[in-house]
Amino acid sequence: MQINQATDYSFRVVLYLSTLPRGEVVEAQTIAQTQCIPMRYLFKIMPSLTRAGIITSQRGVGGGYVLAKDPAEISLLDVIEAIEGPIRLNRCFIDEHYCSKNGPPDCPVHQALAGIQQRLNADFSKVVFSDLLE
Amino acid sequence: MQINQATDYSFRVVLYLSTLPRGEVVEAQTIAQTQCIPMRYLFKIMPSLTRAGIITSQRGVGGGYVLAKDPAEISLLDVIEAIEGPIRLNRCFIDEHYCSKNGPPDCPVHQALAGIQQRLNADFSKVVFSDLLE
DNA sequence: CTTAAAATATACTCAAAGGGTAAACAATTA
DNA sequence: TAATTGTTTACCCTTTGAGTATATTTTAAG
Structure with a gap:
């Protein structure tokens, strides 16, 4: 992380x-x-x-x-x-076979992580280098 | 990550x-x-x-x-x-000496990361396990 | 009080990733 | 054609991660 x-x-x-x-x-x-x-x-x-x-x-x-x-x-x-x-918060976002249980569609954790990952990506893309020149 | x-x-x-x-x-x-x-x-x-x-x-x-x-x-x-x-997006959040340049207070990247890290923490803490019981 | 069932602690192995270094190679300009 | 500067490939060492093994402590039941 x-x-x-x-x-x-x-x-x-x-x-x-x-x-x-x-x-x-x-x-x-x-x-x-x-x-x-x-x-x-x-x-x-x-x-x-x-x-x-x-x-x-x-x-x-x-x-x-x-x-x-x-x-x-x-x-x-x-x-x-x-x-x-690309940012992948969990292995199962790279390859579903990493999920030894039911797999993404039925996995509530997967879905929650997907949402958080999406926001994280958005946050990182919002900051551009012209912002950082003080 | x-x-x-x-x-x-x-x-x-x-x-x-x-x-x-x-x-x-x-x-x-x-x-x-x-x-x-x-x-x-x-x-x-x-x-x-x-x-x-x-x-x-x-x-x-x-x-x-x-x-x-x-x-x-x-x-x-x-x-x-x-x-x-705890989640630390960069090493310099663990120990400032990892920053071989000016150090946190003057580092605009550090500040941007701090904000993103804070939101990430908030996102992770917003999801509780009762939400995940479908 | 002994025994068996269950969690805990410690330590170990193996593979992968991360950080860093070295040397040979390719492109460009003077 | 020679010197300069980025590119490629490969290597090494240390740390981390995943997984395994064994011995120990706690507790309830007989």
């Missing part, structure tokens, strides 16, 4: 990129240093953010990373899903 | 006990069989529910488990906290 370290780092990365002038390319080392993230670790999470369309990357001399959208269009949920995949 | 297996089992245990006539003592084996939970595993989670005051246990011949309160007074949150402890 916790976001993982990679996601937390990613929040910081996106928040940092949001503070920069639109379109400014910044290299990995700068991000790592200013945000206190191990370089090697950073290299592991950046491709996920790129694939998710949150940032774009540029190789070669003068390369680096840029935000791909406006900070007002990137939510906490976008980053979470980019790194961890 | 998922409740664990022990918590899911516990939901089932409490839900099952909620269906019984008030005060009826039922032994571990019956719970395990009807709810499809491994006996040994059940023995591991029951003490936590007892300590949390959700059920009471009785040893010896004719012993077993009983619900300690009315199902209307036991929430999903009660069970989650009994098994997993």
